[in-house]
Structures are given as C-alpha cells and as structure tokens.
Amino acid sequence: MTGTPLIDRELEDLPPELRWQEWLRRVEAVLFASKDPVEVDALQRVVGQGVSVEILMSDLKAQLKDRPYDVARIGDGWQLRTKASYGEVIRVAANVEDELSGLKEFDVAVLAAIAYHQPITRDGLRDIFGKDIARELIGRLSSRDLIAAGPRSPRRGAPYTYVTTDLFLTAFGLESLADLPDREAMQDAGILG
Known part of the structure; x- marks a missing residue:
C-alpha cells in the first residue's frame, strides 16, 4: 500500500x-x-x-x-x-556568501522597486529609474531566487512581470511584504521615488 x-x-x-x-x-x-x-x-x-x-x-x-x-x-x-x-560565523565556517553578497547597489535598488511595485514589468522599472533595466540584472536577481516571474501583464504583448520570492523575505528578515519599511519614509529618505 x-x-x-x-x-x-x-x-x-x-x-x-x-x-x-x-x-x-x-x-x-x-x-x-x-x-x-x-x-x-x-x-x-x-x-x-x-x-x-x-x-x-x-x-x-x-x-x-x-x-x-x-x-x-x-x-x-x-x-x-x-x-x-x-550569520557571519556560519558564512565563514561554510565558506559561503549570503543571498545579497556580490549584488551591486543598483541591483538592490531594482530589487526594492520590485518589492514595492510588484508585479512589475521591465517597462515599469524603466519608468521608475529612467533607463532600461538590463536582462542580465533581472537574471542575477532571478538566479539567486530573490525574484520570480509573476503573472503576465494584461498590456499589449503580455510582457512578463516580476515579483519577490520567499527567499527575498528570508534574506531581509521579513515575515511578509507588509513588513517592508513604510513607503513614505523610504520616499522621504530619497530611497524610493
């Protein structure tokens, strides 16, 4: 049986x-x-x-x-x-890096934009940052399992959207997206536009 x-x-x-x-x-x-x-x-x-x-x-x-x-x-x-x-003790003992190590400052900014605006397309990210977001950057975040493909956008051509993952929550010590810092405080600090 x-x-x-x-x-x-x-x-x-x-x-x-x-x-x-x-x-x-x-x-x-x-x-x-x-x-x-x-x-x-x-x-x-x-x-x-x-x-x-x-x-x-x-x-x-x-x-x-x-x-x-x-x-x-x-x-x-x-x-x-x-x-x-x-965390640092374990990384040294295991000779590993955490989920965020090696990411550039702009990578983390894009990751934050995805977290606050998800699901969001590359065009939506371009609107936020005023420039195209490279597929390689999206690939870096995706290969680290910090983001994943979200639902297809209802816009013409049905572009892919991106959302954060559970590993994103883990990497930042969050229980849920509701635990993200307040958007207005982030905007006042100049971190979010």
Whole structure:
C-alpha cells in the first residue's frame, strides 16, 4: 500500500503535558528537515486534530529563545532560521556568501522597486529609474531566487512581470511584504521615488 504513512496524531496514551511536548518536537523536526518554509497545513498533519499550530509555534519560539536559531514566519509558512548575530560565523565556517553578497547597489535598488511595485514589468522599472533595466540584472536577481516571474501583464504583448520570492523575505528578515519599511519614509529618505 502506498500513500501517506499513518502516525498517531492524537497521542491519547500520553498525559497532556507530554503530548504537547511531543507535538512541539514533531513540529521542530519537520522545520529542521526542511530547507523551505513549511506551511501550516503540513504541520497540522503531524499534530492532533484541533491543535493550534500558532500556539505551538509561540511555545517553540519561547523554548528556542536561548538557542542560536529561532522559528520565523516566512510568507504562509514557518522556518527555522539562524539568528542574525550568528550569520557571519556560519558564512565563514561554510565558506559561503549570503543571498545579497556580490549584488551591486543598483541591483538592490531594482530589487526594492520590485518589492514595492510588484508585479512589475521591465517597462515599469524603466519608468521608475529612467533607463532600461538590463536582462542580465533581472537574471542575477532571478538566479539567486530573490525574484520570480509573476503573472503576465494584461498590456499589449503580455510582457512578463516580476515579483519577490520567499527567499527575498528570508534574506531581509521579513515575515511578509507588509513588513517592508513604510513607503513614505523610504520616499522621504530619497530611497524610493
């Protein structure tokens, strides 16, 4: 028989406190094993019916407060993330660069414009910056998985649009696009036109 293995989700043979701890360990294990944010539906499949994943996450965050990693909300899911204060240590040990290293200042400006105006076409970016945005720049951002193709524009020729990804949220430590700095403050600072 193929399909989803059966697990005891309810754990009725355990006392309530041990049951809760087992659900916490299950959720942490799933998050630990995943390189991508894990959606609530997936987490709900490993805990008892009617158990609030949000409350489990709150308790897990509290348990991890003294650890070098934390659980963070990313888009529609949750992910274990190293605390920012340990990021450089990991990059040195693993001899890797972060998602933003090597990007030019203009690349980051285009990335910010996409974040604030998505979905946006290259023509829309040209209107913002007053010059054509090179396909190579879009390719750099896309190859780092910071942006992705969005819905086709309803304009003539149906040009591609671009949107940010979950990795963009992770790279900037955001839960969602709602956490972007206020546009008016960015405009007042001269960062956004």
